[in-house]
Amino acid sequence: TDTNFKGRVIDWAQKQKKEIEFVCTEESSATKSGKNFVVRLIVEGKEIGNGHAESKKEAEQRAAEFALQKVKKK
Numbered sequence: 853t854d855t856n857f858k859g860r861v862i863d864w865a866q867k868q869k870k871e872i873e874f875v876c877t878e879e880s881s882a883t884k885s886g887k888n889f890v891v892r893l894i895v896e897g898k899e900i901g902n903g904h905a906e907s908k909k910e911a912e913q914r915a916a917e918f919a920l921q922k923v924k925k926k
Contacts, residue, residue: 877891
């Protein structure tokens with residue numbers, strides 16, 4: 853299975869001619885790394901997905917996966 857959700861959501865946005873943006877913020881946490889990243893996926897000004905993880909890359913993937921589930925339902 854394809855697990856590159858970020859790539860898939862970028863492809864979807866290009867085909868639909870929609871502008872997307874990944875907005876990342878960093879929070880301190882009680883994890884091993886001491887960091888937690890929160891990524892919001894914005895499509896044309898509306899948040900359609902978000903993800904939380906200890907790495908920025910993983911948080912982006914989770915936000916993209918959530919967003920893809922949402923747009924497939926439409």
